[in-house]
Amino acid sequence: MPGNKYSYIPSTRLERLLRERELRKLNKEVDQCLTDGDNWSSEEEFLQGVAVPRGLSDRCERQERRLPKQRLLVVANRLPVSAVRRGEDSWALEISVGGLVSALLGVNEFEARWIGWAGVNVPDEIGQRTLTWALAEKRCIPVFLDEEVVHQYYNGYCNNILWPLFHYLGLPQEDRLATTRSFQSQFDAYKKANQMFADVVNEHYQEGDIVWCHDYHLMFLPKCLKEYNSKMKVGWFLHTPFPSSEIHRTLPSRSELLRSVLAADLVGFHTYDYARHFVSACTRILGLEGTPDGVEDQGKLTRVAAFPIGIDSDRFIRALELPQVQDHIKELKERFAGRKVMLGVDRLDMIKGIPQKILAFEKFLEENGDWRDKVVLLQIAVPTRTDVPEYQKLTCQVHEIVGRINGRFGTLTTVPIHHLDRSLDFHALCALYAVTDVALVTSLRDGMNLVSYEFVACQDSKKGVLILSEFAGAAQSLGAGAILVNPWNITEVSASIGYALNMPADEREKRHNHNFMHVTTHTSQEWAETFVSELNDTIVEAQLRIRQIPPLLPSKVAIERYLQSNNRLLILGFNATLTQPLDAPGRRGDQLKELELKLHPDLKETLKKLCDDPKTTIIILSGSDRTLLDENFGEYNMWLAAEHGMFLRLTKGDWMTTMPENLHMDWVDSVKHVFEYFTERTPRSHFELRDTSLSWNYKYADVEFGRLQARDMLQHLWTGPISNSSLDVIQGARSVEVRAVGVTKGAAIDRILGEIVHNKGMKAPIDYVLCIGHFLAKDEDIYTFFEPELRPEPAAVARANMVSPIKSPKSKLSSGKSRPRASPNKPHRPLLTLEKRISNHGNGTSRQPNRFDSMSVHEGSSVLDLRGDNYFSCAVGRKRSNARYLLGSSTDVVTLLKELAEASSLS
Numbered sequence: 001m002p003g004n005k006y007s008y009i010p011s012t013r014l015e016r017l018l019r020e021r022e023l024r025k026l027n028k029e030v031d032q033c034l035t036d037g038d039n040w041s042s043e044e045e046f047l048q049g050v051a052v053p054r055g056l057s058d059r060c061e062r063q064e065r066r067l068p069k070q071r072l073l074v075v076a077n078r079l080p081v082s083a084v085r086r087g088e089d090s091w092a093l094e095i096s097v098g099g100l101v102s103a104l105l106g107v108n109e110f111e112a113r114w115i116g117w118a119g120v121n122v123p124d125e126i127g128q129r130t131l132t133w134a135l136a137e138k139r140c141i142p143v144f145l146d147e148e149v150v151h152q153y154y155n156g157y158c159n160n161i162l163w164p165l166f167h168y169l170g171l172p173q174e175d176r177l178a179t180t181r182s183f184q185s186q187f188d189a190y191k192k193a194n195q196m197f198a199d200v201v202n203e204h205y206q207e208g209d210i211v212w213c214h215d216y217h218l219m220f221l222p223k224c225l226k227e228y229n230s231k232m233k234v235g236w237f238l239h240t241p242f243p244s245s246e247i248h249r250t251l252p253s254r255s256e257l258l259r260s261v262l263a264a265d266l267v268g269f270h271t272y273d274y275a276r277h278f279v280s281a282c283t284r285i286l287g288l289e290g291t292p293d294g295v296e297d298q299g300k301l302t303r304v305a306a307f308p309i310g311i312d313s314d315r316f317i318r319a320l321e322l323p324q325v326q327d328h329i330k331e332l333k334e335r336f337a338g339r340k341v342m343l344g345v346d347r348l349d350m351i352k353g354i355p356q357k358i359l360a361f362e363k364f365l366e367e368n369g370d371w372r373d374k375v376v377l378l379q380i381a382v383p384t385r386t387d388v389p390e391y392q393k394l395t396c397q398v399h400e401i402v403g404r405i406n407g408r409f410g411t412l413t414t415v416p417i418h419h420l421d422r423s424l425d426f427h428a429l430c431a432l433y434a435v436t437d438v439a440l441v442t443s444l445r446d447g448m449n450l451v452s453y454e455f456v457a458c459q460d461s462k463k464g465v466l467i468l469s470e471f472a473g474a475a476q477s478l479g480a481g482a483i484l485v486n487p488w489n490i491t492e493v494s495a496s497i498g499y500a501l502n503m504p505a506d507e508r509e510k511r512h513n514h515n516f517m518h519v520t521t522h523t524s525q526e527w528a529e530t531f532v533s534e535l536n537d538t539i540v541e542a543q544l545r546i547r548q549i550p551p552l553l554p555s556k557v558a559i560e561r562y563l564q565s566n567n568r569l570l571i572l573g574f575n576a577t578l579t580q581p582l583d584a585p586g587r588r589g590d591q592l593k594e595l596e597l598k599l600h601p602d603l604k605e606t607l608k609k610l611c612d613d614p615k616t617t618i619i620i621l622s623g624s625d626r627t628l629l630d631e632n633f634g635e636y637n638m639w640l641a642a643e644h645g646m647f648l649r650l651t652k653g654d655w656m657t658t659m660p661e662n663l664h665m666d667w668v669d670s671v672k673h674v675f676e677y678f679t680e681r682t683p684r685s686h687f688e689l690r691d692t693s694l695s696w697n698y699k700y701a702d703v704e705f706g707r708l709q710a711r712d713m714l715q716h717l718w719t720g721p722i723s724n725s726s727l728d729v730i731q732g733a734r735s736v737e738v739r740a741v742g743v744t745k746g747a748a749i750d751r752i753l754g755e756i757v758h759n760k761g762m763k764a765p766i767d768y769v770l771c772i773g774h775f776l777a778k779d780e781d782i783y784t785f786f787e788p789e790l791r792p793e794p795a796a797v798a799r800a801n802m803v804s805p806i807k808s809p810k811s812k813l814s815s816g817k818s819r820p821r822a823s824p825n826k827p828h829r830p831l832l833t834l835e836k837r838i839s840n841h842g843n844g845t846s847r848q849p850n851r852f853d854s855m856s857v858h859e860g861s862s863v864l865d866l867r868g869d870n871y872f873s874c875a876v877g878r879k880r881s882n883a884r885y886l887l888g889s890s891t892d893v894v895t896l897l898k899e900l901a902e903a904s905s906l907s
């Protein structure tokens with residue numbers, strides 16, 4: 001390969017990401033050499049206003065030598081600092097507690113700004129102005145939410161609805177709802193608050209910035225941002241679990257929230273499970289396509305992936321050396337001498353399983369009398385969301401249990417549980433982690449749980465044991481070294497406490513080393529860099545994809561050309577082209593109603609007008625059978641081409657077949673047998689028998705099960721006993737179709753054209769073609785048929801007398817079904833030969849003769865006179881297509897045809 005390895009531009013996502021990772025590593029090494037220890041601020045430095053990395057003096061020189069940092073707007077409900085008002089214009093800033101803040105404080109690769117709520121109501125202008133200044137020093141930008149919005153949005157929708165739901169605690173029952181007003185007003189406040197965040201982002205956004213939205217508070221934000229500026233690079237990361245789609249389905253605003261999140265370019269979760277649940281919710285609830293890369297909606301991909309968060313482990317390890325931390329450690333050791341220390345650090349939240357933890361500890365004491373004066377449980381329960389009644393109830397409940405247990409097992413001088421309803425500062429927390437023998441994390445559900453990481457980081461000398469809930473995201477990364485428990489199983493947790501307290505030193509060491517390695521290599525820094533780098537790459541990937549998406553049909557031009565032409569051909573599909581738009585696949589709409597395909601009612605007048613125009617010939621070219629086309633189009637003056645063009649009829653005349661003579665249908669019974677087998681075993685799937693094809697459809701079945709069944713079926717059809725038959729197996733979005741080889745719309749069209757030209761006695765060439773359909777990839781050969789550059793190989797259809805009246809059923813299927821048959825005594829059509837003259841796109845030069853040129857029916861005349869500007873192929877509701885243009889849905893087709901008919905009647 002020419003050039004060095006960095007001048008080569010990788011073409012796949014993985015190659016690009018690996019290369020970027022390598023470059024980042026190099027960058028870091030340069031940084032390391034230049035300023036050793038130039039880390040991002042600690043929490044204290046952040047508060048002192050030196051949130052920018054240390055070593056400012058070296059900085060200018062250093063920056064010249066490395067790539068400029070990318071600007072990153074971190075948008076989260078909570079700023080890393082909470083403001084406390086000291087006077088009219090004076091503010092104290094306190095660091096906010098929580099995993100998100102801890103994680104993002106460790107990130108230093110970017111020129112970051114925070115946008116969020118300062119946790120305080122500031123109704124007056126002076127207050128807002130002075131707080132904005134105070135926060136600016138910390139590179140924070142406030143969003144001012146008034147009390148009512150906070151009540152409805154934060155306490156209500158976020159913490160009373162989304163939070164419990166995402167943690168599998170279900171939607172609030174009536175009493176909870178009544179306390180915070182109705183669901184709808186909370187949801188409105190949620191949207192309003194998200195818009196307020198968006199307004200602030202828009203105000204501060206500079207081109208090229210990365211906007212990283214965080215958490216369930218801001219699920220509406222990606223949509224608001226993209227509506228304002230579709231070019232913004234938007235990522236969204238969820239810090240909580242994303243529940244199974246069965247849970248998400250219960251949320252009244254389930255679809256709106258999913259759609260808003262999907263507006264982001266990249267959507268991230270802590271674990272693969274959460275990502276999988278999200279994709280599955282999008283497939284099952286929105287009916288979108290889930291792919292290994294994410295969720296696809298009409299060709300637009302939202303990338304979905306797992307990015308497990310970490311901590312700034314160095315910060316904890318370094319802190320242990322600080323004298324104030326050493327003092328704390330000494331104090332704690334003396335205080336609890338002779339007793340093993342067990343530790344719980346949690347926000348006082350129902351998801352943390354604090355009552356379950358304490359009850360398990362009680363059981364342990366109950367059953368292990370000899371341990372009662374040898375162990376102590378320190379539980380730090382940080383007050384959180386104290387305005388939400390559920391949290392208030394939990395506080396009382398925990399106090400009651402702790403009181404009871406201390407009363408039961410305490411002595412005059414000691415109690416088994418030290419319960420603190422407050423937060424600790426960073427140094428006190430590090431000291432506590434360091435002296436702990438057993439950390440107890442019993443979350444009922446937890447996005448990740450950084451406390452477990454922090455504990456491990458502070459344990460390199462003690463090598464204590466981590467008991468960790470299997471329902472915390474951290475279980476996936478620290479599961480090997482921790483003792484995993486089901487927090488609902490009090491007996492199991494109690495037994496694990498005993499196991500941990502008695503664990504031999506070598507086992508503790510082994511377990512600790514494993515986890516320590518993970519915590520120190522999977523840092524918050526890495527997490528943020530990986531996310532941002534994937535986000536940057538997602539944009540590159542999207543641009544590459546967009547280049548492959550055909551543009552929207554230029555309706556005006558299509559109509560203009562139509563008016564200018566004298567012999568027009570309109571080829572229209574039926575299903576999803578001329579029918580009423582249906583729910584997205586997978587939505588499981590009204591199956592019975594939807595299966596009866598009906599012409600869009602708004603098209604009746606329009607079609608009539610178009611068909612009555614002598615300059616226009618219309619062909620309905622569909623996979624549907626003859627009966628269905630008869631029912632829907634019998635009254636118009638047009639051509640019907642059923643079963644992908646294998647049957648043809650002018651509505652005034654009889655059906656005839658255009659099937660090639662050598663079409664083999666001997667496979668039909670075997671395939672029918674296979675389809676019956678799968679239909680029986682896949683609830684709400686069905687199959688259709690046609691004369692030339694069979695189609696199995698699982699649009700209404702469970703999407704994932706349907707897909708699995710389809711995979712099995714395809715495997716069997718491709719490699720099983722019928723794999724050598726002369727058939728094509730075609731995979732659709734939610735269907736499998738089997739046809740005789742050679743049954744495609746593109747293959748049928750020249751035979752159909754031949755018949756039409758002959759029937760009409762066409763003298764002038766066709767000088768306008770509009771071909772619109774929602775066709776399977778296999779049938780897109782119809783689009784390419786008219787394209788000079790992509791024309792099929794000449795040998796494909798060397799046709800002699802292929803259009804013939806139906807004499808006897810060709811396929812075995814016909815015998816089982818009653819179908820209208822055309823009169824068998826229609827005379828044989830003489831050999832049709834035609835000449836197609838197609839000029840090259842736009843430049844007017846004639847192309848080389850093709851198979852048509854030698855097949856002249858009417859001596860000297862040309863059947864097609866198409867240049868680049870009078871041929872319009874158009875795929876409906878698809879993004880990847882061989883068509884020149886796209887239309888969104890059948891509604892757009894209706895609009896276009898109406899305009900065409902109206903313009904034509906005016907001309």
Ligand SMILES: O=P(O)(O)OC[C@H]1O[C@H](O[C@H]2O[C@H](CO)[C@@H](O)[C@H](O)[C@H]2O)[C@H](O)[C@@H](O)[C@@H]1O
Nearest residue numbers: 078098099100215239309384446447448449450
């Ligand atoms: O701001 P609050 O409402 O007081 O809540 C504090 C934070 O709690 C949640 O933290 C989650 O993020 C952690 C880091 O990713 C993760 O380890 C933990 O499992 C989650 O619960 C919440 O998601 C944050 O938005 C809050 O700021």
Ligand SMILES: O=c1ccn([C@@H]2O[C@H](COP(=O)(O)OP(=O)(O)O)[C@@H](O)[C@H]2O)c(=O)[nH]1
Nearest residue numbers: 097098099100102347382423424449450451
């Ligand atoms: O007194 C305390 C208790 C906890 N924390 C921090 O709060 C975070 C809790 O994060 P976690 O992911 O465990 O749970 P979350 O509270 O975000 O749900 C950790 O970084 C702790 O260091 C703190 O700063 N002071």
